Amino acid sequence: MRISFLHTMESNEAVFGLAASKAGWSPDQIRHVVRADLRQAMEQQAPSSGGAHKLVHGVLRELASDADAVIVTCATLGPAVDTMAASPCRFIRADAALAEAASRSGKKLAVLCAVESSIAPNRTLFERYAANTGASVTVQLVPGAWALYQEGKHAACMSTCAQAAGQAHADGYDVVIYAHPWMAGAEGLAGNECRPMHGAKAALDAVRTAGA
Known part of the structure; x- marks a missing residue:
C-alpha cells in the first residue's frame, strides 16, 4: 500500500515520516508533498468562492494517481478535503481521524x-x-x-x-x-x-x- 502525505508545514514531513516508519511503512511506500500556498489560499478565500477548494482538489487528484491513500496533515485544508469527489483513493484528514479515534477511546x-x-x-x-x-x-x-x-x-x-x-x-x-x-x-x-x-x-x- 502506498501513501501520499500533503503538508503545508515542512516540519510535518518529519513527524509523519517517523510515524510511518514506526508503523512499518518503508520509504518507497510513502511520498511527501509540502504546499504552504494551499493553506494561504484557504485562509484568504472568500466564503462564496470555491477557487481554493479547486486548487486543493487538483493537488489531491495528482497525489491520488499513484497512491492508495492520501493523508492531509493540515487542518486548514479540511473543508476542501470534505468537498472532494469520490475516488478509489482514500482521502484522510489527520485531524478528523484523530477526533474519531479519540471519541472511541x-x-x-x-x-x-x-x-x-x-x-x-x-x-x-x-x-x-x-x-x-x-x-x-x-x-x-x-x-x-x-x-x-x-x-x-x-x-x-x-x-x-x-x-x-x-x-x-x-x-x-x-x-x-x-x-x-x-x-x-x-x-x-x-x-x-x-x-x-x-x-x-x-x-x-x-x-x-x-x-x-
Missing part, C-alpha cells in the same frame, strides 16, 4: 491546542465525533507552546506540551489529545501513565483500517 477528552485561533475549530470537530459516543470534550490552550515552537526552542516546547498533558491526565481526563501534529514529539514525555494521542498515528491507523 474514552469518555472525558482533553484536547490541547497551542494556538488560540485553533480552539474553536477543534471544539467543533471533536464535539461532532464525540456526539456519536457520548464523550465530553474540553479544549485547552497550552500557554507559551506556540511561541517556543516559532522560536525554534524544540525541547522547551515539547516539555511544555508534555507538562500540560500530564496535568490534564492528573485532572481526570482519560484521553489527552495533542491537536497539532508537531506536538507528537512530546508523546513520550508526559509519563508512563499518560500517552497523549496525536494525528500522525491516528491517520496511519485509519489507513490500516481502510485497507483491512
